[in-house]
């Protein structure tokens with residue numbers, strides 16, 4: 001069954017209604033979210049996150065925003081890669097609480113002082129113009145589709161000239177057979193893994209739909225260029241099921 005929250009303009013309720021749904025969904029999913037990520041990605045997600053940070057190039061050692069940080073895995077990866085300051089930003093209070101707990105773990109060698117957590121919405125960032133060296137984001141763009149162009153403009157606004165961004169996202173494989181396999185994984189396997197990991201299955205129908213109806217990597221690249229970002233390229237993983245777009249301002 002198609003939910004009214006798929007990433008299709010004609011089925012779109014207004015932004016606020018959709019955002020309330022999304023925020024509540026991630027507040028609810030927070031406790032089992034990491035487990036779900038590891039299982040559904042066949043334990044590959046940490047490698048994709050490392051690659052996302054790597055695509056910031058020398059900017060990775062500056063001030064980095066993890067936009068829609070969730071439970072903070074990209075923020076952690078940024079710290080491990082030598083960022084001097086990391087802003088972990090998300091709309092979900094529960095996700096941010098989990099992110100905070102992870103950054104104070106002993107394995108993080110007291111890096112908590114370099115991280116600032118903030119709650120808010122990605123389309124209105126509380127950062128000054130041209131103040132950040134890098135922006136990263138993981139698996140979030142589908143969830144802010146209702147104001148995607150505003151979010152991308154904000155990324156452009158807060159980056160310093162020459163600053164870099166890298167965005168990790170699920171995507172539909174180009175190849176029709178792989179796409180069918182991917183859809184099967186998303187619609188049948190993912191809700192089952194989701195139920196085992198979080199005790200819930202209905203949110204995973206939403207996640208499947210937002211993925212199957214999201215922009216293709218080429219279309220997303222066009223939107224990034226439209227926001228003023230430059231040198232935009234993307235690479236795919238997991239047979240086209242994952243893409244990382246990166247570029248500069």
Ligand SMILES: C[S@@+](CC[C@H](N)C(=O)[O-])C[C@H]1O[C@@H](n2cnc3c(N)ncnc32)[C@H](O)[C@@H]1O
Pocket residue numbers: 019022023026027037067068069070071072073074089090091092095120121122123137138139140143144
């Ligand atoms: C699929 S999770 C991704 C979390 C994390 N970035 C990761 O890589 O695992 C999507 C995140 O987007 C956040 N989110 C949804 N709408 C948002 C908005 N308008 N502004 C900021 N964060 C938002 C959710 O709360 C959730 O934490």
